[in-house]
Amino acid sequence: MAVTAVLLPVLAxxxxxxxxxxxGKSGRNQPPARMSVVGGKRLGMSxxxxxxxxxxxxxxxxxxxxxxxxADAESGDVLASHNAHWRLPPASTLKMLFADTVLPKLPxxxxxxxxxxxxxxxxEGSSLVGIKEHQKYTVHDxxxxxxxxxxxxxxxxxxxMNGGVEKTVRDMQRHARxxxxxxxxxxxxxxxxxxxxxxxxxxxxxxxxxxxQKADFREYCSTVRAQFxxxxxxxxxxxETFEIQNTxxxxxxxxxxxxxxxxxxxxxxxTSKAGSTFTGVAQRGDRVLLVTVMNPESEEHNAVxxxxxxxxxxxxxxxxxxxxxxxxIAPRAVPQARADSAKGExxxxxxxxxxxxxxxxxxxxxxxxxxxxxxxxxxGALAVLAAAAFLVHRHWPLPDLIRRR
Numbered sequence: 001m002a003v004t005a006v007l008l009p010v011l012a013x014x015x016x017x018x019x020x021x022x023x024g025k026s027g028r029n030q031p032p033a034r035m036s037v038v039g040g041k042r043l044g045m046s047x048x049x050x051x052x053x054x055x056x057x058x059x060x061x062x063x064x065x066x067x068x069x070x071a072d073a074e075s076g077d078v079l080a081s082h083n084a085h086w087r088l089p090p091a092s093t094l095k096m097l098f099a100d101t102v103l104p105k106l107p108x109x110x111x112x113x114x115x116x117x118x119x120x121x122x123x124e125g126s127s128l129v130g131i132k133e134h135q136k137y138t139v140h141d142x143x144x145x146x147x148x149x150x151x152x153x154x155x156x157x158x159x160x161m162n163g164g165v166e167k168t169v170r171d172m173q174r175h176a177r178x179x180x181x182x183x184x185x186x187x188x189x190x191x192x193x194x195x196x197x198x199x200x201x202x203x204x205x206x207x208x209x210x211x212x213q214k215a216d217f218r219e220y221c222s223t224v225r226a227q228f229x230x231x232x233x234x235x236x237x238x239x240e241t242f243e244i245q246n247t248x249x250x251x252x253x254x255x256x257x258x259x260x261x262x263x264x265x266x267x268x269x270x271t272s273k274a275g276s277t278f279t280g281v282a283q284r285g286d287r288v289l290l291v292t293v294m295n296p297e298s299e300e301h302n303a304v305x306x307x308x309x310x311x312x313x314x315x316x317x318x319x320x321x322x323x324x325x326x327x328x329i330a331p332r333a334v335p336q337a338r339a340d341s342a343k344g345e346x347x348x349x350x351x352x353x354x355x356x357x358x359x360x361x362x363x364x365x366x367x368x369x370x371x372x373x374x375x376x377x378x379x380g381a382l383a384v385l386a387a388a389a390f391l392v393h394r395h396w397p398l399p400d401l402i403r404r405r
Contacts (some may be wrong), residue, residue, distance in 0.1 A: 017036070018286035029066070030372045035085035038180050040326030043084040049325040050080040054120060056321035060310035064297035067201040068276075070315040073209060073281060073288040081201070084326070087183045088294050090199035091269030092127070092150045093207075093277045094191035096197075097184070099146060100131060100211040100270070101175045104164050108140040108159075108216060118160040119153055123192035126152035129244060132231050141229055147220040150269065155190040169270050178332050179206045193273040201292040202328075206291055208266045208279045209328055221265030224252055241323050249305045250280055260309050268304070276304035282312050289315045290328075 030046075037044035050059060051327055059080060067083040078084070103270070113136045129144075131137060159168040168189045176184040181203035187194035211217040227241040237294035246252050248268050250260040262282040262321030269277040275295035291311050296303040 031086045033084045035083075035087075036183055036200075036202075038085070038182060039078065040324075040330060043078065043081055043202060043326035046086075048080070048082045049084070049384040050326055052318075053321050053323065057314060057317045060307075060314050062298070063307055063310070064303065065293040065295060065307055066297070067293060067294040068311060068337035068389045069201040069205055070289060071205060071328050072315075073212075073290045073320065076209075076330070077324035078326040078328065078339075079289075079318060079322050079324065080311075081325060084202045085183055085200050086294075087185075087200055089193060089197060089271065090184075090191055090204060090273045090294075091277045092187070092191040092198070092267040093147055093204050093267050093279050093292075094184075094189075094199060095150065095155065095269070096160075096204065096207040096211050096267045097172050097176060097181070097186070098155060098168070098189045098191075099143070099217055100207055100214070101172045102158055103143065103211075103214060103216055106139045106158065106161055108138065108143070110139045111136050111159055112139070112142075112157065114157055115160070118157045120156075121165060122152050122156055122190070123188070123194075126190070126192060128153045129228060129232075130242075131157060133337075135229070135232055137229060143216070143220050144226045144244065145228060148223060148226060148244045148265070150247060150267075152190040152192060153192065159189050169403055176203065177208075177211055179203075180329050180331065181206050191269055191271070191274075193271045201294050204277070204279045204294075205290050205292045206328055207291075208281060210331065211287035212266065212281060218265070221248075221267060222251070226300065247281070248278075249302055250278075250282075250309060254302055254305075257305060260305075260312065266390045278304045278308050280308055280312070281353055282305075284316045284353035287316060287319055289319075291315070 017075075020153055033046070035044045035046070042049045048059065052058070063082070065082065067086045067088060069078060069081040069084045071078045084217065092286040114131055114133050116133050119131070119133065127150045129146075130148040131142070131145065131151065131153040139158070139161070142151075144157050145151035146158070156165065159165045161166045162171070165188070169186050172186045172189060173184075176182075176186065181199070183198065183200035184203045185196055185198050187197040211221070223246060225243055225245045228244045230240040230242050232239045248263075248265065249257055250263045251265065253259040260280070262284050264281050264283065266279050266281055268279075277292075277294045279290065279292040282291075289312055291308050293304050293308045293311070296307055298307070
């Protein structure tokens with residue numbers, strides 16, 4: 001049985017017009033002179049963007065990520081950013097888009113016997129969960145492999161079940177456009193380094209915000225460890241399993257790094273071209289924040305997690321004390337029904353709009369107010385912690401707040 005961390009549901013153009021350029025001094029690429037302004041003009045500017053009010057804490061020092069962003073997950077307000085729309089290799093954080101695209105299409109209890117062709121086309125040195133040819137796995141097993149071990153083998157098998165890698169790439173690209181993730185160009189569904197495969201801190205945050213609307217997505221990305229099916233052997237009545245653990249170090253901890261309090265996912269990645277990438281979601285009190293950090297220059301162990309944690313700490317301290325520099329805008333079409341919505345939720349929530357505003361500026365993304373019911377999960381049973389809904393202003397209303405132990 002999978003073990004999950006504290007879990008919360010949260011939400012949730014124009015491509016860059018210049019290529020990355022090397023400054024010839026630092027050895028690092030420089031952001032393009034012009035970038036997308038989806039979400040607001042300041043997000044298209046290079047460098048750090050923040051607007052501190054009186055009494056607001058300063059940004060943490062020693063932030064070395066090429067690109068980063070911290071945002072309020074519910075309102076979509078971007079509290080601060082650095083080269084938010086810089087198109088960079090995403091590594092396995094692109095698997096958030098893969099999951100958000102494919103997960104709703106495949107029933108989790110469906111079984112699939114792996115054909116050799118399902119595993120073709122994986123890049124050399126790919127991260128693997130250990131899927132074997134001619135063995136049967138459930139879709140649930142494979143999603144655990146995607147989220148916990150970043151298994152490219154699981155991604156390729158699920159892609160085969162979705163009609164093949166090429167179709168899956170097209171589906172992902174189409175979904176990225178629906179989310180206004182216009183910095184993203186998908187070449188491989190697993191995030192492996194491929195020529196032209198790019199995304200941005202802004203887009204990765206959109207993928208997390210969208211994916212976290214789905215109950216299964218929230219469950220998988222917050223799972224700390226689980227049992228994965230081993231190879232089925234003749235003569236043995238019971239198929240053996242082995243334990244897999246999440247590679248998100250803010251969820252599990254690591255040597256010299258404690259788990260981040262309130263962390264509930266979502267996805268990390270690393271390739272030689274992308275460096276380390278990470279998108280995380282965390283909660284303190286009633287506030288939920290999203291953070292994305294791409295390719296820190298620091299050589300410190302776990303730098304991407306330490307910089308992400310520092311930005312989250314700052315974001316929780318600074319919330320309400322800064323002017324937003326932009327906004328995570330809602331998709332072009334808000335789903336009419338969410339599988340993870342509690343029964344009767346529609347009675348407590350205002351009707352969702354059929355179309356979300358697609359304008360680039362944050363002032364143009366006006367959404368409806370919504371209602372939020374706090375729920376808890378203890379011992380597998382839902383326990384209603386709040387007797388009535390309370391109204392808050394949201395640009396993309398959240399599903400019910402759920403905690404898992």
